[in-house]
Amino acid sequence: MRRYRFGMIAALLALGFLALVVVLCAFTLADPGNVLLWKVVTRDTFTDELFESGIPWGLTLALGLIGVLQAWALWQVLRGRARGELTARGRKVGLLRLALYLSVGISLVDIASVPLIVTWEVYWVWYASAIVSGLLQLAVTWLFFLVLRDTASLGLRLFSLVTGVIVGVLGIGQSIAQALFLEYVTQFLNLGGMSGYLWPAWAVSILIAQGRDPRWSAATVRVGVVAQVVSVLQPAGSVSFGYFGYEIPFIMVIYSLLSAVGVLGLVWEARTAHELAGPLPRGPSPAPERSAARLWPLAVVAIVLPLVPAAVNLAQGRYHWIGPRGAIEQFIRQDSGHAVTWLGLDVFVGVGGPALLILFAVLRRTRRAVQVTSVLLAAAAAVGLVSALTSMTPASEEFRYEGTQIYPEGMFAPGPGKEIFFGISPLFYSAALLCSALILRSLYPLAPAPRARRHVLLAGLAAVVALGFVPAADQARGPVTTAEECNPYPGGRILPEGPELTRDQRIVCSLRQGSLIKFGPAASDAGVLTYARRLCDIYTRNDPQEVARLKAVDGLQRDHLAYPLAEICPSAKVVVKAAAAEQDREFQEWEAAAQRMCDATPRHRPLIKPAHATRVKEPQMTDYGVVETYEPTGDDQDPADLLDEAQDDGLVASLPGSLMVLTDPDFDICVTVETYTRRPPVETKGWDHVAEVGYESPTGDIVLRDDLSGTEFPDLSLNGRAGHYRIRVHYDWFKAKDDQEGQRLLIIAYPGKEKKPITYRKPPRR
Structure with missing residues (x-):
């Protein structure tokens, strides 16, 4: 009650009405001829003669239940918005709230004034009220069209606008025609009975829009749906049937009861206005979770x-x-x-x-x-x-x-x-x-929906009572899948030729080997799976109190459970799949940007004709910024010596059978390799660093590669010729048009016995 602006006043009025209904139910059960309960609940003062023989106890019970519903509706309507500062939503939202509250107020006044209108026979008040309601319907329709602009499609908004305007105009016209006793005009405005379908059509379009708008709760939409179902089911006509010896016009009774249940429409209007003043949504609603495809x-x-x-x-x-x-x-x-x-x-x-x-x-x-x-x-x-x-x-x-x-x-x-x-x-x-x-x-089993605190309390109490009648059972631990059974090959994954594990055993092994959820070595498989399913329930419901308790008691955060629980928890699996899809998308975008960058780099135009030249199409990457050759020489060479020489030069170094080129491991490389039969002219323009070394190839297989990343450059040898070569490496650091940074490599090889390294251009200082 303290959560709402007028919660205390609304609660007192609702409890007072509920107490009145309970007292009248008791009077009616004691004296079936007392029709006061019928008048209070249904507000029907024209059918007193229906119950000359008394109200049956079954109908009394139904009236009592409807009275409880009306007390709840009174609380929902009068409690106001949630406490706190009014969230600013703009003038259109404020006008829509005002129009909805006026509509609810007119309906409440109509309900409360029925005895006075009948007693004083001022029935014209109903016609005036209907005309005002029609005008409010036009205002509400237009304001909904404006307020829903950002969340509903234009087609849906136009449909609601057209149907709502027609409903308002027809309602005003029918009220005026009835007040002037123009029966033919009233029949004409009824459109051959089709006017009765326009109001549900407008309401359904608004409910669809509300269901897609995060400003309104699912409970408000459900109340609106039930209200529309009740309005559609309201019958017309009369048919009699025997009820415990009494002759009661059944249809008239049902009509009155459904009209009494019609207060749900007021609840929908009031909740719609209340929640428009609530906190703004923090973000777009998540996409509906889809179950996996089945057999x-x-x-x-x-x-x-x-x-x-x-x-x-x-x-x-x-x-x-x-x-x-x-x-x-x-x-x-x-x-x-x-x-x-x-x-x-x-x-x-x-x-x-x-x-x-x-x-x-x-x-x-x-x-x-x-x-x-x-x-x-x-x-x-x-x-x-x-x-x-x-x-x-x-x-x-x-x-x-x-x-x-x-x-x-x-x-x-x-x-x-x-x-x-x-x-x-x-x-x-x-x-x-x-x-x-x-x-x-x-x-497609439905994931458990979040439960209110009172639902959890009642369910827990029922479970405790039920367990009191259940005989105690033994607490057998059950089988335990050991670490050796999970991974018979320490240091690696389970190999295909390893032991056959069931699906549950594979899940248990995955959970045991993870570092997030801790299990004792003696914990049974059943216990591990039960605990994992409990974590899945908490993850699926995402109840703030459960999540906080999980962090305080078990030291686990919900967001960290998605990957460990993916194999056993459908909702976690969806999150993992979505994350993997997002990573794939980002990786593809990165690859496409790198490809565009390399495609935009200028092609090298040789000054003399090479024996063969290759411009590598795809951008290349290295794991640690090193590409090198591996040719057996039979000598014991220390790879660290070659790395030291390459780092001293900053670009390239060589030993017999070993050639090393250094790059930046964090950026893509656009590579071109060329092999000549004779020494080509030196080119330094457009390059940051140009250096040349002698290289002895024992096998004629001069392939620079990085085994860790899988990068491999084309063969630099002259048709597989072994012997002495000169390797000239051109390096350039550049920035593309979209400000993406990258590297260019032009590697040239040609026969030559000179071993002395030469630097034609030193890199600029950064």
Whole structure:
């Protein structure tokens, strides 16, 4: 309560309303003829005569639960934004918050003033309130269009703008027409019933935008979704049924109860305004985590299952799922006013449309896609089950059904045995859809979502109570994979010919050999895996309190666990894969930049024709800045002597069978090698350092290489000729157009017996 600006006041009002509901529930159970609970919860003062025989206890219980929901809604609406300094979001956001609060305030005034309006018979107040609400709808629509500019696509914003404006204009027009008793104008503005679909369309577009905008929480979006579902389900009409000996207009009761639950719309509006003043998001929302691809045969089975009953039905000339049978179909088509919507759903499932949803979930494999698809499949399976259990086959030869005639005439004509074939039982669809949902959840299990503190407390308490009835079990340690079994070849990795290890053993070995997570030598494999899975749960949930406790107790930081847990933790594996992909991208960009740099360097134009010349296409790198030849001579030479000479010269040095060239190991090298049959003219222009040494080649294989980096230059020998050579090395440090720095090497070889080193140009001082 202290977290919100008006939390204490809102809590007192909500608790007061809740206490009133509890007291009225007790009075109604003691005296079923007391309708005060009905009036307080539903605000319906026109149906008192419905309960002359008393309110059934089941309806009393339902009213009590709705009263609890309304108390919670009152707390959500009145508590205000979170405490703290108001986050500046600009004038448009402030106006949107004001418009939403005004809309909520008008709705609350309407709810509270119902008894007064009915008593004083000033019904024009409702028309005036509807006109003001329509004007506010226009303002809210336009402000949403502006506020969502940075997070929603232009197409979605334009759709919400157009539908919202139409809803506001039609609402204002209908209110004025009703106030003036212009029935024909009211019917015209109803657009043949289509106006009822515009408000849900606008609300759904706003909810989609909110779901992609980090300013609003997932809870606010969920409340909005439930509010829209409730508004769509509100029926119209009347049908009676017997309830414990009482005759109650069932549809009117359901309509009143759904209207009472409609306070969720106020909660959505209020939370939308509250959270607009919250802290600004720290960064873009992470991309949805995708599960790894699974065995395709099971995924294909999940997709094909809904098509099997559809194929059977289509083969017999039936394209619907349920048809005119069952209590749910009768309620929606006959009494709710959503017959067209039901027909679309009936045909969609009837022809195997859920296979498309499953295909989408299989391709996406995100938590939301799998969860929403499996829930929709399970809900459809439940609807089919209820329809099958409540359907009755008519016995008359001519089948007539009440309500909107949405099925073609003659489709349900009696057969030769005076039986009417409605299609295969919905139970077949239910079984197929339920199996698909189970396969989908088993293929792509959902990572545990973060839990609130109260949820953790209740779950922990339930677990403790359950464990009190579980008999004690032995604490057998289980097998232990030793260090020798993990790596039978000390100093190296497990070789292919080593012992065969199971997947769990490989994971255990990887965790034991790591330096981050410490395990005792006697820790069993099961204990290691259990601890690793617990760390995976903490890593996946990323709960701040769990992460802090992990650091304080175990000395582990969550961000350091990704690589050790990658083989056992899907969420860590995703992070590792993303990091590897980012490294690959950076490496490729670096390689491309180095290639552009070398391609831009000027080509060497020899003053005399060489025997052969090679311009190395790819940039070269060295591990320690050294490339050298290795030719056997039979003499014991100390490589350190050659390195000392090369460092004294700064560029090149030689011994019989050994030639060494020094470069900078931190930058790419653009290399050109040329071999001549005679001494070429000396060129120093454009080079920082030019030096020449004598070299004796015992084998005629003069290949400069760096084995550590894998770099290897072309052969400098004259067609494999052994003997004496002169090696002239040109070095240049340069900067490319994009300020990238690099090195150029031009290495020239030609026959010559002179051994004395010569420096033609010394490097400039840096």
